[in-house]
Amino acid sequence: MEAWLRALTFSTGYNTSLVTLGAMLLGASAGMIGSFILLRKRSLVSDAISHATLPGLAVAFIVMALLTGDGRWLPGLLAGAGISAALGLWGVQGISERTRLGEDAAIGAVLSVLFGLGVVLITVIQVMHTGGQAGLTGYLVGATAGMLAAEAHLIGLCGLLLLVAIFMLRRQFLLVCFDAEYAYTNGIQAQRIDMLMLLLLLAVTVIGLKVTGLILIVALTIIPPVTGRFWTDRPLHMVAIAAICGALAGYLGVTLSSVHTGLPTGPLVVLSAFGLFALSLLFSPRRGIVAMLSAHYRFKTKVHLRQGLLALARREAIYDALTLRVLRRHGYIRRDHVPTPSGKAAARDADHEEQLWSLYRSLYPDEAAHLDHLGLEPIGNCLPPDTVTTLESCLPLSPRVAS
Incomplete structure (x- = not known):
């Protein structure tokens, strides 16, 4: 040496x-x-x-x-x-x-x-x-x-x-x-x-x-x-x-x-x-195995969080262990799987976002086809403010909007 x-x-x-x-x-x-x-x-x-x-x-x-x-x-x-x-x-x-x-x-x-x-x-x-x-x-x-x-x-x-x-x-x-x-x-x-x-x-x-x-x-x-x-x-x-x-x-x-x-x-x-x-x-950091595995884990976590919040908003039972762990980690459910106040608010926001994304896919199918991971990111981060405003005006009055 x-x-x-x-x-x-x-x-x-x-x-x-x-x-x-x-x-x-x-x-x-x-x-x-x-x-x-x-x-x-x-x-x-x-x-x-x-x-x-x-x-x-x-x-x-x-x-x-x-x-x-x-x-x-x-x-x-x-x-x-x-x-x-x-x-x-x-x-x-x-x-x-x-x-x-x-x-x-x-x-x-x-x-x-x-x-x-x-x-x-x-x-x-x-x-x-x-x-x-x-x-x-x-x-x-x-x-x-x-x-x-x-x-x-x-x-x-x-x-x-x-x-x-x-x-x-x-x-x-x-x-x-x-x-x-x-x-x-x-x-x-x-x-x-x-x-x-x-x-x-x-x-x-x-x-x-x-x-x-x-x-x-x-x-x-x-x-x-x-x-x-x-x-x-x-x-x-x-x-x-x-x-x-x-x-x-x-x-x-x-x-x-x-x-x-x-x-x-x-x-x-x-x-x-x-x-x-x-x-x-x-x-x-771009194409390494560790970076790819980390990006895949973040993407999978984001998908499970989104699906879990939508399930809470629709009052559906959640059986997937990873989804439950992700929701607990963010403080959205308790150990007995009961939603917390912050979880209920996040679930309402996720359901509202999903309605906006569904409306966008139906009104602008060509533009929506070119967006990656559609629905996983906040719609305000992906679309111009005027487009979001137009989509909001086209939605029927929801409990979230009414409140």
């Missing part, structure tokens, strides 16, 4: 702190571009891109190993991964646009073929008489323990540039995500913006190979945007929350992996992102 606290406060050394900052920038970039990909309903494309990096990674390693004796030069590996990912993206686009197959079928075909080719090449590398094969497996699940300072600088710089590029293009991305035709009327080419989105996604995927690995980088582009969706309905706010969640996931994952050398970075980053997602799923 003490070692993790030192890592959280950037007190474990220059290289670890640099890797942590790079992972945070990468997580923020992945969260931002993933938000636009999610809004565009193309999240599975990131899965195809990530798996398509494996053969390029293996080919780059083989070429550099044959030329220099060591194939672990990070820029060369990232370049090879980027080329194969671009080919995979081109394959998905070509299949989905030039054939009758949907994008999901194209993703499945490209993903399986390229990943299978990558596995074969990894097997070839393992029998080669060259060093560094063990370090190559770190690109599958992420590995930062042996990362050099120059590699950390490269990841951090690329993450920062990606973050700036996504921030500058955020408005064009949003227009295309929600209304491509309207974006075209504003001089924005939807196909070009789509390609920019995918290229930035490709860049995030390639840069994240060393941190989270090619298998799990897709999670970093999906989980933070989904987490942000729990907290807001506004797209730019969702993008900002996704960036924060992605950065926090990278921060927690890398610091946890730095505590023990055997802990893989990628799974810990993904588990950290999932932890944030689980907290949002449970406690989000």
Whole structure:
């Protein structure tokens, strides 16, 4: 625990702190571009891109190993991964646009073929008489323990540039995500913006190979945007929350992996992102499970209170236990189920409200059909005062009005 606290406060050394900052920038970039990909309903494309990096990674390693004796030069590996990912993206686009197959079928075909080719090449590398094969497996699940300072600088710089590029293009991305035709009327080419989105996604995927690995980088582009969706309905706010969640996931994952050398970075980053997602799923005030259960309980209580008051007004017997508990809690009945004076007054008010709502439904059926929870809220809170006055004048003289 003490070692993790030192890592959280950037007190474990220059290289670890640099890797942590790079992972945070990468997580923020992945969260931002993933938000636009999610809004565009193309999240599975990131899965195809990530798996398509494996053969390029293996080919780059083989070429550099044959030329220099060591194939672990990070820029060369990232370049090879980027080329194969671009080919995979081109394959998905070509299949989905030039054939009758949907994008999901194209993703499945490209993903399986390229990943299978990558596995074969990894097997070839393992029998080669060259060093560094063990370090190559770190690109599958992420590995930062042996990362050099120059590699950390490269990841951090690329993450920062990606973050700036996504921030500058955020408005064009949003227009295309929600209304491509309207974006075209504003001089924005939807196909070009789509390609920019995918290229930035490709860049995030390639840069994240060393941190989270090619298998799990897709999670970093999906989980933070989904987490942000729990907290807001506004797209730019969702993008900002996704960036924060992605950065926090990278921060927690890398610091946890730095505590023990055997802990893989990628799974810990993904588990950290999932932890944030689980907290949002449970406690989000908009769509969280706790908030939904609380809203359902309040709605059910309101229904039982309304029905109980109407039963008191009509002098009907009440047998439902929850209705009796709600009425007792509000002080409308005694323990022997006899109405209190306040309960009688509330029952008269509820009966009068019900008459007004019934009259409104009969006089204005179209308008009434668009109101939610009709009859559960006071009619004065839902309708204009002049409409309420008109309804009052149309009611026959009731004991409540006469009193």
